[in-house]
Amino acid sequence: MVDAAAGSPVSLQVYRYTQGDSVVRPVIGEIEDDLPQEELVAHASEALTSGTFMCFAVSQADDFVADELCFVPQDDHCDILSIRTNGWQRHHGDHRRSLVEILNNLAAAVACGKLRVLDADQVAAETAAGEQVLHFDIRQSAELTTAREAVDDVLREAGFDDATRKRTTLCISEAVTNMLLHGGGHGGMTLRRLEDRLRVVVADHGPGLNFLNWIEPPKAKGPASMGYGFKIILDYLDAVGLSTGPSGTTLLLDRMTTT
Amino acid sequence: MLQTTIAQGPAPTVFLAGEMDLDCADTLREAVAEAARGAQMVVLDFAGVEFIDSSGTGIFVRLCLDMKSQGTPLLARNLSPAVRGVFEMLRVPELVGEDVFQS
Numbered sequence: 486m487v488d489a490a491a492g493s494p495v496s497l498q499v500y501r502y503t504q505g506d507s508v509v510r511p512v513i514g515e516i517e518d519d520l521p522q523e524e525l526v527a528h529a530s531e532a533l534t535s536g537t538f539m540c541f542a543v544s545q546a547d548d549f550v551a552d553e554l555c556f557v558p559q560d561d562h563c564d565i566l567s568i569r570t571n572g573w574q575r576h577h578g579d580h581r582r583s584l585v586e587i588l589n590n591l592a593a594a595v596a597c598g599k600l601r602v603l604d605a606d607q608v609a610a611e612t613a614a615g616e617q618v619l620h621f622d623i624r625q626s627a628e629l630t631t632a633r634e635a636v637d638d639v640l641r642e643a644g645f646d647d648a649t650r651k652r653t654t655l656c657i658s659e660a661v662t663n664m665l666l667h668g669g670g671h672g673g674m675t676l677r678r679l680e681d682r683l684r685v686v687v688a689d690h691g692p693g694l695n696f697l698n699w700i701e702p703p704k705a706k707g708p709a710s711m712g713y714g715f716k717i718i719l720d721y722l723d724a725v726g727l728s729t730g731p732s733g734t735t736l737l738l739d740r741m742t743t744t
Numbered sequence: 745m746l747q748t749t750i751a752q753g754p755a756p757t758v759f760l761a762g763e764m765d766l767d768c769a770d771t772l773r774e775a776v777a778e779a780a781r782g783a784q785m786v787v788l789d790f791a792g793v794e795f796i797d798s799s800g801t802g803i804f805v806r807l808c809l810d811m812k813s814q815g816t817p818l819l820a821r822n823l824s825p826a827v828r829g830v831f832e833m834l835r836v837p838e839l840v841g842e843d844v845f846q847s
Contacts, residue, residue: 516772626766630745633795650794651826658797662766713834720833 497588500565502529509565512604513729527564532556538596555592564602566592574629587715594719603728608735611726612686615679616712629661632674636685639676643683643742652721653740659714660687660736667691668734675715681743682723690733747792748775755819756783761792764800772803780816787846791822799833808840821846 498514502525508518509525532539536558543552555566568588592629594600603611618639621632633654640650659676664672669691718725718738726737745766749759757780764772768777779786796804804820811818823831823845831837837845 627745629765630763648826654795655797655830658765658795658799662797662799665766713802715796717830717833 487524496567496569497591498567498569500525500567501562501602501604502526502533502565503562504530504533510562513727514567529554529558529565532558533563540592540596550642553589553592555596557596559598559601564595566595568592587723590716590719592727599719599722599725601724601726603726603735603737605728607726608728611674611684611737612675612677612688615677615684617675618678618683619674619676621674622671623661623665623674626662626665627667629658629674632661633657636676639683640740649710649740653738656718656721656738657685657687657719659717660738662686663714664689664691664734667694682739682741684740685738686735687738688733688735693731694729694734746771748772750775750779752779755785756780757787757789759789759792762794764793764796764804766797766799768792768800772807776807776811776818780811783816785817785819786811787819787821789822789824790824790827792821793824793827796830798830798834799835800838801830805836805839808844812840817843819846820844821828 498518499512500509500514500516501512502509507526508522509529522736528539528541538558539556541554543554553566553568555568557564557566572590591600595602601607619632619635621628623629623632623633636657637654638652640653645653655671658685661672661674664670664687668689672689672691675686675688677686718736722738723741724737724739726735728735745762746764747761748771749761751757751759758772758775758779758818760772776786808818808820
């Protein structure tokens with residue numbers, strides 16, 4: 486059995502092709518020297534022209550579950566999600582979900598428009614949109630409780646039902662908990678009101694999402710992996726934005742106020 | 745914050761109240777360990793749980809598996825629709841066994 490923590494990294498990279506360009510650029514991860522730029526550009530152009538999501542399996546000799554390359558056309562650009570498993574398939578049979586499955590869920594969420602991967606310009610614009618309603622600096626989980634309750638009050642005033650409020654605050658808890666555990670231990674949670682939605686911005690200056698720490702073996706009394714948290718966030722929110730890199734992670738958690 | 749109250753007896757019960765998140769691990773483990781002394785099983789009553797996230801869920805799953813392997817299985821009862829929804833989304837019944845959940 487492959488030891489995921491000791492073996493080659495399992496990774497998700499996101500590249501972006503903008504119509505008319507001759508190369509793709511990185512949004513999550515780096516551009517490696519051996520990246521087949523021409524092939525990626527050709528497929529991305531095709532996806533944009535046809536307006537169709539395309540997914541390719543990239544098989545390797547020692548890999549039963551192939552790596553995947555997904556092309557997701559969006560307006561004037563095409564996001565390219567590269568999922569590399571490097572021969573790693575499933576976790577050690579404990580309660581964690583397969584990382585490949587988690588990454589596939591992420592790719593599917595991008596494909597269906599639920600999850601947007603954001604570059605630096607988009608993050609700057611989206612985190613400044615609308616008006617700020619609440620802000621908390623969070624360093625420990627007791628502060629998370631306070632922030633969760635304050636958001637719940639705003640949601641109640643906005644007329645959201647009990648179930649929607651619970652689901653929204655649950656997602657905030659997942660994002661902030663990830664920040665406390667893996668995002669450098671502290672960061673900010675801001676609630677903003679936009680024309681058509683309430684947006685919670687969870688931002689840290691940690692080392693960026695490391696997808697390997699989603700599949701660490703469970704500690705005797707530790708929490709679950711973040712794979713669970715992302716599943717909840719993607720299922721329960723109306724729209725999610727993600728930016729992650731070596732200078733930090735920003736998550737936008739959106740609850741629509743108009744239908 | 746999670747609060748626990750223990751009712752001893754032939755089927756000792758730990759009544760849970762409050763929030764099950766990143767912070768609940770020690771409180772939950774200590775209460776279950778105390779209730780489990782000399783017992784054949786321990787009941788966890790979720791009626792007072794107002795909030796649970798994936799960290800709280802993971803802690804519960806880990807504890808369920810540990811207690812089962814030690815021969816003192818847990819039974820969970822009185823789950824609210826919100827808690828049940830999270831458990832079902834995260835496939836908790838598959839992970840710990842359907843028999844953990846009393847109807």
